[in-house]
Amino acid sequence: MVEFFLQSPDLVIFLVLLTLGYAAGSLAEKRHYRSIEKRERELVRLAVVTAEGSFPPGRVRQAFLVSGSTVVSIDYFKRLLAILRNIFGGRVKAYESLVDRARREAILRMKAEAHQRGAGMILNLRLETATIGRNANRKKQVGSVEAIAYGTAVVFNK
C-alpha cells in the first residue's frame, strides 16, 4: 500500500491538495459567513431597494453612486466537485456558496460606503457578476467569481 503511494507521486500530490483544499476552503467559508452575518445585522437598518423611488421635493439632501465589489476564489476540492458535476449534470452546489458569498459581500461593502457617508437608503440596486479566469475547470487555471453591487445612495433632510 505504502509502496503504491510512493510509486505514484501524482496521486499523493492530488490527495494532499484535495485535503488541503477541503480544510482551508471550509474554514475560510465558515469564517466569511460569520463575518457576513455579523455585518448584515449591524447594517440591517440601512434599506436597500431595487426600485427607483421618488420623493417629495426638498426631502432628499444629497444622492450619489455607491458601489462595492469582491472576488472569491474556488478551492481544489470545490473544483473537483464541479468537474464531477460536469459529467453528470445538475446543480453545481459547490459553487453556489461562492456566488452567494460574493454577492452578499459586495452588497455589504456598498452599504458600508453608504453608511459611512451618512446615507439613509440605497435605491436602484444593481448586481453584476463576472468570472475571472475563464476556464476555471481547466488545469493550471484559477477560477474565481467577481460580484459588483452598485446603487444610488440618498441622504435625507432631517
Next chain:
Amino acid sequence: MKFTPRLPDENVNVSKTHPLAELAWLLGGLLLLCLLVFGGLGLAVDLTVDHLPPRVEGWLGDYARRQFPAREAAPLQRRLDALTAVLPPDSPLRGRIFRVRLSSDPQVNAVALPGNTIVIFSGLLDEVTSENELSMVLAHELGHFAHRDHLRQLGRGLVITAVAALLFGERSGVTELASDLFLTWQASYSRRQEAAADAYALELLVACYGQAAGATDLFVRLAAKKGPRPSRLLASHPYPEKRIEVLRQLIEQRGYPVAERIPLGDDLRRLLAKEVGKE
C-alpha cells in the same frame, strides 16, 4: 408601505447538502459508470473474440512474438505436428498451421500466443521426462487455441488498458499501472478454461498414443515440488491438485488404457543437452 428592517430566516441560495456527501455521491456515480463501461466492454470482447478476423490475430501474433524471443526447434515441431495430425476431422483447428518455438527462459512454463504459436520455455523442457508428458503440454496449449482462451484473456486486458488510456491519457501513471497489471501474456486462466483445455488435451493424447499415460505426470511433480519459489506454470495455469483429480476421474470414466510411458527421443535429448547443458 412600512419598511421593517429584518434579515431573512434562512439562506435559500445555497444548498444544504454537505460537500463530502456530494463528493461521495459523485464518486459513487463515477465508479458505477466505470463498472458499466468495464462490464459492457468485457462482454463485447467475449462476443468479438469468436469473430476476430485472422488478419487482426496475425497482427497480435507479430506483437506477441516480439514479447517472447524464441527460436524454431525441429524436435518440438515434430511432436506438435504428430498431435495436429490426429485432430478430429471436425476440429476448428484443422487446416491451421501451428508453430512451436523454444525460449531460453529458465521458467517452467508454456504459453499459447495469438497467431497459432506455442512458446515452450527451456525450464519446462528440463522438467519433462517422457514423450507423453511433452505431448500433454502441447495438447493442452492446443486446447486453449481450440477454445480461443488465449485471445479471450488478452482481450480483457486490452479493454482495461483502453479504458484507462481513455480516462487518464496514454502516458499517465494509471494507464501504465493498468497495462502492467492487466495486459499480460501469461495471465491466469480460469478454472473452467483450464479444465476444458485439459479434457481436450487428454482426448488428443489418447488419439495420438492410444493410451493416457503421462497425462498428469508434470502436474503431480510440480505440485509436490511446491517450494519457496512457486513455478510460473502453476501461476498461469492454477489449481493443480483439482486438475489432477479431474484428469484421473476422466481417464477412469472413459476407460482409457494406461500403459508404459515412452522415454524422450534422442533428438529431444540432444536439444535438451544443448539448451540446459545436461543429459
